[in-house]
Amino acid sequence: MKSLGSIRRSFEPWNDPNQRPYIAFENITKKFGDFVAVKDLTLHIFQREFFALLGGSGCGKSTLLRMLAGFENPTEGQILLDGENMSGVPPYKRPVNMMFQSYALFPHMSVEKNIAFGLKQDGMAKSEIDDRVNNMLKLVKLDQFGKRKPHQLSGGQRQRVALARSIAKRPKVLLLDEPLGALDKKLREETQFELMDLQQDLGLTFVVVTHDQEEAMTMADRIAVMDVGRIIQIGTPAEIYEAPKSEFVASFIGDINIFRGEVTAVKGGVVDIETPDGMVIRSETPHAHATGEKASFAIRPEKLRVSRTRPEGGINAASGEVWDIGYLGDMTVFHIKLKSGDVVKASLLNAVRTVEDPFSYDEEIWVSFAPDSGVVLSN
Amino acid sequence: MKLISAITRRLVIIVPYAWLLIFFLVPFLIVLKISFSEPVMSMPPYAPTIDLADGISGIFDAFRQFSFSNYLWLTEDSLYINAYISSIKIAFISTMLTLLIGFPLAYGMARAPSSLRPTLLMLVILPFWTSFLIRVYAWIGILKPEGLLNQALMAIGLIDDPLIILNTDTAVYIGIVYSYLPFMVLPLYAALEKMDYALIEAAQDLGCTPISAFWKITFPLAIPGIVAGCLLVFIPAVGEFVIPDLLGGSRTLMIGKTLWSEFFNNRDWPVSSAVAVLLLLILVVPIMFFQQMQAKSQESGR
Ligand SMILES: Nc1ncnc2c1ncn2[C@@H]1O[C@H](COP(=O)(O)OP(=O)(O)OP(=O)(O)O)[C@@H](O)[C@H]1O
Ligand SMILES: [Mg+2]
Numbered sequence: 090m091k092s093l094g095s096i097r098r099s100f101e102p103w104n105d106p107n108q109r110p111y112i113a114f115e116n117i118t119k120k121f122g123d124f125v126a127v128k129d130l131t132l133h134i135f136q137r138e139f140f141a142l143l144g145g146s147g148c149g150k151s152t153l154l155r156m157l158a159g160f161e162n163p164t165e166g167q168i169l170l171d172g173e174n175m176s177g178v179p180p181y182k183r184p185v186n187m188m189f190q191s192y193a194l195f196p197h198m199s200v201e202k203n204i205a206f207g208l209k210q211d212g213m214a215k216s217e218i219d220d221r222v223n224n225m226l227k228l229v230k231l232d233q234f235g236k237r238k239p240h241q242l243s244g245g246q247r248q249r250v251a252l253a254r255s256i257a258k259r260p261k262v263l264l265l266d267e268p269l270g271a272l273d274k275k276l277r278e279e280t281q282f283e284l285m286d287l288q289q290d291l292g293l294t295f296v297v298v299t300h301d302q303e304e305a306m307t308m309a310d311r312i313a314v315m316d317v318g319r320i321i322q323i324g325t326p327a328e329i330y331e332a333p334k335s336e337f338v339a340s341f342i343g344d345i346n347i348f349r350g351e352v353t354a355v356k357g358g359v360v361d362i363e364t365p366d367g368m369v370i371r372s373e374t375p376h377a378h379a380t381g382e383k384a385s386f387a388i389r390p391e392k393l394r395v396s397r398t399r400p401e402g403g404i405n406a407a408s409g410e411v412w413d414i415g416y417l418g419d420m421t422v423f424h425i426k427l428k429s430g431d432v433v434k435a436s437l438l439n440a441v442r443t444v445e446d447p448f449s450y451d452e453e454i455w456v457s458f459a460p461d462s463g464v465v466l467s468n
Numbered sequence: 469m470k471l472i473s474a475i476t477r478r479l480v481i482i483v484p485y486a487w488l489l490i491f492f493l494v495p496f497l498i499v500l501k502i503s504f505s506e507p508v509m510s511m512p513p514y515a516p517t518i519d520l521a522d523g524i525s526g527i528f529d530a531f532r533q534f535s536f537s538n539y540l541w542l543t544e545d546s547l548y549i550n551a552y553i554s555s556i557k558i559a560f561i562s563t564m565l566t567l568l569i570g571f572p573l574a575y576g577m578a579r580a581p582s583s584l585r586p587t588l589l590m591l592v593i594l595p596f597w598t599s600f601l602i603r604v605y606a607w608i609g610i611l612k613p614e615g616l617l618n619q620a621l622m623a624i625g626l627i628d629d630p631l632i633i634l635n636t637d638t639a640v641y642i643g644i645v646y647s648y649l650p651f652m653v654l655p656l657y658a659a660l661e662k663m664d665y666a667l668i669e670a671a672q673d674l675g676c677t678p679i680s681a682f683w684k685i686t687f688p689l690a691i692p693g694i695v696a697g698c699l700l701v702f703i704p705a706v707g708e709f710v711i712p713d714l715l716g717g718s719r720t721l722m723i724g725k726t727l728w729s730e731f732f733n734n735r736d737w738p739v740s741s742a743v744a745v746l747l748l749l750i751l752v753v754p755i756m757f758f759q760q761m762q763a764k765s766q767e768s769g770r
Binding site for chain 2: 158159160179180181185186187189191193194195196197206207210211254255258
């Protein structure tokens with residue numbers, strides 16, 4: 090059986106028609122005055138899911154979270170949480186906690202008091218609160234800093250306090266608005282895996298906002314790619330990466346080569362696209378095409394093959410000269426300039442330490458690919 | 469170069485200190501000296517006077533003649549003690565009233581759309597554009613038995629006989645609250661405006677109702693502003709003279725009025741100086757408290 094991204098999933102409630110979504114945005118529109126921040130958006134998130142909202146700045150990610158937390162009211166549509174309509178339910182009555190993009194730590198309280206705040210609000214016993222706070226401090230590696238005030242911490246430390254404070258209550262749903270933005274790369278990667286473990290252990294539902302695609306790919310069960318108040322595509326990281334539906338999604342996540350051309354033949358779900366370089370791309374397509382139509386084909390750099398000789402068959406191959414070589418350690422990236430002037434990126438895994446006869450600058454080479462290694466994009 | 473920068477750095481500190489020295493400490497020392505003197509019928513109306521021509525020995529002679537009699541007099545006559553107590557009481561109640569009115573005002577201003585805030589701020593400062601004296605006089609026109617307030621209330625049939633407000637303590641409270649409101653609103657506004665509204669959202673997110681979020685977040689964060697505002701109102705209100713003189717009755721006892729009558733009616737400079745020095749001592753306590761508060765809030769980076 091073939092599977093996208095070579096991962097076999099056991100958790101995919103979104104494919105089970107009997108599952109009821111835990112969080113449901115139904116036809117949500119949000120306007121600020123005349124400005125439409127979210128447009129007729131429908132989104133279902135399931136219990137225990139780790140869901141990521143991915144998109145550029147200002148596309149409405151925070152607005153979506155704030156509506157779920159109860160700080161903004163949708164202009165139209167409704168939000169259901171565990172089947173219950175949330176309209177009119179104030180933030181303090183929702184079983185949802187949020188980690189704020191600006192952290193929003195209480196400046197007059199110590200780190201411990203900040204973390205304990207929500208627990209005290211729930212009337213938890215003092216000893217239990219202390220235990221929980223200590224656990225949280227350990228989790229975010231701030232055991233030494235409990236007595237400090239927020240202004241005595243670094244940006245990354247503050248972010249961890251904000252994280253600890255939002256998880257301390259073990260809410261049914263945790264909303265994280267750019268939770269790891271201020272952390273350095275190493276700590277960020279560690280924290281990503283910790284968040285995933287935490288979510289697994291506690292069985293919580295996480296909705297995380299990020300504009301870091303790698304972060305979304307690493308952590309999330311599913312990703313929604315947003316643009317100007319709309320969801321462009323929802324899918325597992327592998328679906329989003331391997332089968333982007335549009336050029337926007339394709340170029341938003343990872344590096345990608347896009348070939349544009351004209352449809353020359355359509356036959357039983359297989360389409361031929363001829364590019365201005367004279368390359369003929371033959372690939373399966375989920376879309377309906379007509380000959381003469383414009384079409385584009387997307388393929389990731391690591392799925393391109395590079396060779397000195399023309400591959401057999403002649404289709405799905407183009408020649409060009411080596412324009413740039415970038416050595417990244419684990420792989421080498423070639424920029425190959427085609428005759429039309431388009432630059433194609435191909436990356437080769439450095440599986441061995443020494444190479445017999447490496448490619449050099451200005452060398453004339455061929456790039457080619459297997460028919461099912463790229464996708465035809467919808468227009 | 470190092471020397472010059474060291475000197476300029478000193479200079480920056482010296483300027484405010486020199487200002488305080490010349491315009492506060494020196495006049496205070498003169499008043500302090502007069503408070504230890506005896507009243508006499510001459511010009512100036514106290515003895516001894518220090519003549520710098522007599523040199524050091526002259527100063528020592530003067531020192532030997534100093535006495536605490538004026539201060540003893542203040543403690544013996546209950547008029548003064550009552551005036552102090554009544555001043556503090558009136559100032560305290562007015563300060564609380566100002567806080568009660570000023571806080572919602574400042575809160576509303578701080579939460580107003582940012583485009584509206586400069587206008588609102590302007591409106592708070594606007595009364596300063598006319599003379600303080602004229603504004604207090606205007607209150608006479610409003611509060612007197614045949615004044616605007618009584619006319620209005622009788623016109624709408626709320627009362628049949630005019631309320632007697634003018635020349636009572638009530639009029640003094642109204643006058644002080646009205647005059648000092650900006651001094652309360654401005655520091656409160658400064659403290660509240662600085663506060664990130666996301667803090668309130670975070671508190672509500674963690675389970676606080678809006679009211680408990682106010683007491684747990686907004687109020688503690690506004691404390692520096694509350695303290696500053698209260699002291700800015702309380703300190704001048706204790707020594708207030710114009711408002712009790714114009715709006716208060718003959719029974720309104722305030723130390724500013726007592727001081728005035730000692731100074732101008734009785735021409736007893738030494739006793740009035742003693743009254744002033746004692747007033748300052750009473751006020752030093754809240755001033756020190758204020759200083760401490762300021763230092764603390766600066767240290768915590770807010
Ligand atoms: N209270 C508001 N009043 C008016 N416009 C708003 C308000 N809040 C958000 N917007 C607008 O709505 C749009 C979406 O904002 P939002 O904060 O959801 O963006 P975002 O996707 O979280 O971006 P970022 O990645 O920069 O945080 C933006 O264009 C923003 O200017
Ligand atoms: Mg945002």
